[in-house]
Amino acid sequence: MSELRELYQEMVLDHNSRPRNFKKLEGATHQSEGYNPLCGDRITLYLKMRGDLIEDLGFQGTGCAISRASASMMTQSIKGKTIEQAEEIFGAFHKMVTRDVGEPYDSDDLGDLEVLSGVAEFPARVKCASLSWHTLNAALEGKAQKISTE
């Protein structure tokens, strides 16, 4: 049960049931779609960029609790950040969820995202947690095609 509680923390459940920025963003400058064929998760991510600055973002889609909460928290954590800052956060996040169990990680850039640290105990769920981030990368790189975690 403790591992499960680590995975499904209160904040994760809250973001799952009430995802933030869960909307189609009017005036979006960038958009991309993510898909995890393993579990059928789909996400459409909208960004409003001004130069290097991520002014606003929103997302829509269906997915498991982990992918939905992760997407919701991602939108909060990178709103108002530059591309470079967002990439740093993603790097830290990716290290956290893919680390070997018991290994420490650098939480400086992570903030609330740290509640997803329990994902590392569930290797099958890493893709769920990173889908929105891969979709963000695709949007920033201007890739028009649907990206997939497989």
Add this chain to the structure above:
Amino acid sequence: MTAATPSATLDIARIRDDFPILATQVHGKPLIYLDNAATTQKPRAVIEAIQRYYTEENSNIHRGVHHLSEVATRKYESARGLVRQFIGAHTTREIIFTRGTTEGLNLVAASYGRANISKGDEIIVSAMEHHSNIVPWQMLCQEKGARLRVIPINDRGELLMDEFEKLLSPRTKLVSIVHISNSLGTINPVRRIIELAHAVGAVVLLDAAQSVAHTPIDVQSLDCDFLAFSGHKLFGPTGIGVLYGKQALLEAMPPYQGGGDMISSVTFEHTTYNHLPHKFEAGTPHIEGVIGLGAAIAYVQSVGLHAIAAHEQRLLQYGTTLLAELPKVRMIGTAREKAGILSFVVEGVHPHDVGTILDTEGIAIRAGHHCTMPVMDRFGLPATARASLSLYNTAADLDALVRGLHKVAEVLR
């Protein structure tokens, strides 16, 4: 389901003892294995047959002059005899060993299909096919300018047979249909499908991947033209499967792959192909797999498919009743003729979360689209959770599933 004899009961405790993995633990809990539609566990008889092969009998087959080669060849070919008898084929020449159901389907598409399907022809599949019974036909249709038609299904997950009849025409050259749906559990009326297809001159391929371990099959009585299944869903090893084909059809078909064993003689000017079944078995085969499959079939026959079917029907009814009592659980696939597959969704919870939480209780189910994305689209779902039954499952396994689902509600309240 096939009528079971009234006395058909299984000694489940003894059967469970035959499967060493069922005594293991997962996350500190006894394993409750409900993912049999993905793959079945292996009885000791299969594990030991493979070990014996590598310990005492390992050799290449068919052309060896030494003792071990003769032993291995005899074992390999006697397994072919067991398969023939198991599915009621006329001769062992009709039993082709493949890597699995997928390769069997691809073999028919590539060999029979390329030789017999032309522009304007039609191939019929159903809306509940596994991707492996969709994609090879799409590829063939693309290549040949033929058309793929799809039999629709109703909300219970049953084929609309009147729609099937409307699809049939002289243009229909091949009907490839799943016997038991892996994502819905539907048992399709294959005997009727075969009759109707034959009436317009089409050949019929049965995807028996999900049926062969759960219901008796007799290819001559069914009169199917081809039938494909996998060893690993029948308590045998992965990487081995069977394609049955009527001899006359196989004789007329071009080889699937070229190589050793499938030839009688080779010069740079001309090659003579080997006779059946070797014409379709190029290269050193999966000898260990075939021997393991033979042991698996012998095991299934010792238990008896009628008794297995009756046991799984009882469990299916029990599990269906249990899940119906859970207000947030909705069954997907409620066909009147159904095999031991419980596909369901939990309101407000993604199947992947269901799978993760059940796993921590030692319960193995599958969550996803089950390689049947068109079925998911039909029901407007991204995925389902699926518990699939086998001969070694018990009512206690299903009770544990229900307790696990209560825990899902508790964790994701």
